[in-house]
Amino acid sequence: MDYFVNVTLTGLTQGMIYSAFALALVLIWRSTRIVNFAQGSMAAATTFIALALIQAGQSYWVALIVALLSGFLLGAIVERVIIRPVEGGPELNAVIVTLGLFVAIQAAIAIIFGSSFQSFPTPFGVRGFEVGDTTIPLTPTSLYIIGSVLLTMALLVALFRFTRIGLAMRASAFSQEVARLLGVKVGSMLTLGWGLAAVVGSLAGLLIAGGTFVWPAYMDALIVFGFVAAIIGGLDSPVGAIVGGLILGLALSYVSGYAPRGSALVNISALVILIVVLLVRPGGLFSSTTARRA
């Protein structure tokens, strides 16, 4: 029983990180119809900025804030300078550009920060809480991960639901031409959207790095899981991204925890889950194709 709870909590915690990364992809897909393959490299870059600050003696929290802010700037600059020229063009152009960016940023990280493995700290312990004289399989770090992702999602929901700028961003994402005719500065909204998405992606990168090692390509596994989670959810639905991330996190944790030689099966399981979901519901679990009809 203890083992099952432990595996489930691990799955939920990992799933939260997948959800965050998938959400970053979905935010960009919804507004610009571009799959941002560079999301992982961009997140890795901000993690290395955080690491440099921590190594220079700053606290984890200062480093976290600076990393998220630099994530926003990086996302906004990438949209304005690199993505803007290919927006609205053939889809393949944008794909090639973000793939190129993925490689270029990873190379830049290696040049600036080196390509060796470095340990990244976590602000909280990884030992379970003690209740009486037993240790429960819930660690402060997993609480921090779950809490920070939930807080970020709540802030995003509040932004999109209750603020004028959030409404302008949604209008721009759903119907650029109509939004422009109504006086919404669509270009600025897209820049803002990429910036916010990069913040969420950076958060995922910082969380997955906590208590382990980072190197320029450390995000590669998370990119794959994030994509799978986003596609399970339908790529178009923020709720779908979150649910997709949690489903994937739990499923992979059970595979890794229960199947014989389970940890070796994790990657292939992600693909099996993806294929099964797409066979049953080709648009993903939360696809809004019917709503998009008119």
Next chain:
Amino acid sequence: MPETHGSTAVSATGGTAAGGTATTTRLLEVENLTSTYGPVRALDGVSLSAEAGRITAVLGANGAGKTTLLRTVSGLVRPVSGRVVLDGEDITKAPVEAMVGKGMAHVPEGRGVISELTVEENLRVGALFRGKVGNEEYDRVYDLFPRIAERKNNAAHTLSGGERQMLVIGRALLAKPRVLLLDEPSLGLAPRIVAQIFGLLRKLVDSENLSVLLVEQNARSALSVADVGVVLNLGRVVVTDSARTLMADEDLRHAYLGF
């Protein structure tokens, strides 16, 4: 004041506005506008004007350039040559986003409802650029269109065609425009709904001194509500005259208007 206009513009005498205010101003002037879609000249030297308190109907067959005209006027399509002047200001090169702030609202073809947003959110997007807008302005739109008031918290994709048209007109009104560009509002609507919407439009034009540039394939309905009609064919103005005169011209109706 802009320079003297070409000979095609004829001051309107028909319609209900004729007996009212004599001080009609040319709010919107389109001068010699030419737009291309690739090798095709969709607009070929089109000149027309729209006056305050008047409905100007732009008529013609499919492919006559009606939609391109509206899209060029509102900046979605950049013209090759010619000018668009709004109340004396040359807006030919102004960005699309700025048009609504200058007093021009464009309701595009296919209604332009943002279907993922709720009815109320659609209206709020229409008022975004004005900053804070009081509830009474939304209530006014809901009073004009009680049918969308009942559905204000529904997603816009659940609306019927007529309700969508009401929503986009209401949304355009929230921008407090002086010139309203309407692209095929009757498309796909039952005649009864068309009559209702056109009747409401007439009332708004008369009470708010609004200028409407109405693009329509449904020439009979459009002329019945309009003051002035402009007939386009293959990107050129064939004739500009009062709606009443155009209605009476049987040859013209047969040749270009299909009724």
